Amino acid sequence: MTSQDSHLDLKYWRPHxxxxxxxxxxxxxxxxxxVKSPTSPSDHTPLYCIHQSPSSSVAMAAIVAAMGENRPCxxxxxxxxxxxxxxxxxxxxxxxxxxxxxxxDALGWAGPVDVMGFFTGSKIAxxxxxxxxxxxxxxxxxxxxxYTDAELEKERTTxxxxxxxxxxxxxxxxxxxxxxxAQQPYPLSLFARHFAEIQxxxxxxxxxxxxxxxxxxxxxxxxxxxPTMVFCTADPQGQxxxxxxxxxxxxxxxxxxxxxxxxxxxxxxxxxxxxxxxxDT
Numbered sequence: 001m002t003s004q005d006s007h008l009d010l011k012y013w014r015p016h017x018x019x020x021x022x023x024x025x026x027x028x029x030x031x032x033x034x035v036k037s038p039t040s041p042s043d044h045t046p047l048y049c050i051h052q053s054p055s056s057s058v059a060m061a062a063i064v065a066a067m068g069e070n071r072p073c074x075x076x077x078x079x080x081x082x083x084x085x086x087x088x089x090x091x092x093x094x095x096x097x098x099x100x101x102x103x104x105d106a107l108g109w110a111g112p113v114d115v116m117g118f119f120t121g122s123k124i125a126x127x128x129x130x131x132x133x134x135x136x137x138x139x140x141x142x143x144x145x146x147y148t149d150a151e152l153e154k155e156r157t158t159x160x161x162x163x164x165x166x167x168x169x170x171x172x173x174x175x176x177x178x179x180x181x182a183q184q185p186y187p188l189s190l191f192a193r194h195f196a197e198i199q200x201x202x203x204x205x206x207x208x209x210x211x212x213x214x215x216x217x218x219x220x221x222x223x224x225x226x227p228t229m230v231f232c233t234a235d236p237q238g239q240x241x242x243x244x245x246x247x248x249x250x251x252x253x254x255x256x257x258x259x260x261x262x263x264x265x266x267x268x269x270x271x272x273x274x275x276x277x278x279x280d281t
Contacts, residue, residue: 010189012190012192013189016064018065018068018069019034019064019065021035024076024103029079031103033076033103033106034057035075036064037068038070044070045113047071047072048075048100048103048109049074049117050075050118050121050124051078052143053201053208054205054206055082055198056082056083056197059194062268063264063275067272067275074107078099079091081205082200090207093123093124093127093214093215096124100124100128112134113136116139116140117141118142119212122142122144125139126144130224133226136226137226138227138228138278138279139227139228141229141231143233143241146217146243146247147213152216155213156210159206162203164203178191181260181261186266191262217244221251222249227251227252227278229278232257233263234256234258
């Protein structure tokens with residue numbers, strides 16, 4: 001991996017201009033959401049973004065800042081990640097979707113909403129689309145990986161709680177794992193920022209992957225009625241998403257083979273150009 005900086009550039013650690021933070025009461029817990037709205041009224045449909053796991057809405061903050069210039073845009077922390085309170089038992093994707101629906105409702109977006117999901121967030125976005133077809137207008141999937149039965153079974157047995165130790169071996173394991181997936185030129189400061197967010201999930205952060213691999217998108221995608229755009233990136237999960245559009249009744253694929261990890265921060269303008277083109281057509 002080639003690093004573009006040898007120190008921690010603080011720009012990746014500072015808030016994005018105009019992005020506000022809110023807490024939402026839901027059941028017996030609190031949920032956290034980042035939101036930005038244009039300074040003047042907008043006719044554009046609001047966009048709600050859902051991060052990958054383990055991570056937080058920090059991963060979507062650059063998109064919220066950019067898209068929020070001309071439409072209401074928000075990204076919530078999935079329960080157990082970022083600053084949203086954790087669930088008390090392992091949830092399923094539909095449970096995560098219910099929490100995000102609560103955040104959407106708390107924002108006061110009465111009309112239709114567009115949703116964008118990133119990996120695990122893609123499955124949460126699809127759960128919203130399937131359960132709320134009148135509410136969810138269009139769907140953007142940053143990764144819609146298709147797995148064989150054998151691959152799904154293997155993934156279900158791979159993820160388990162981290163074993164913490166005083167020598168920080170669990171941190172080194174995660175650092176090495178993420179570094180292998182960041183082969184493109186990648187600022188060390190951005191890498192460190194997202195690494196910090198991943199660690200906030202704690203020993204139960206593996207619940208996100210557990211829920212994700214209990215879903216087989218081969219079964220879900222044919223039932224999605226909304227127009228859906230799939231981003232296929234250089235990430236292995238992006239490569240597994242190439243055939244997803246063939247299962248969608250109304251799908252569009254955007255190939256971004258030169259983008260890998262960190263693309264929402266490193267290629268924000270180009271990604272948003274594709275989003276605008278899809279949502280505003």
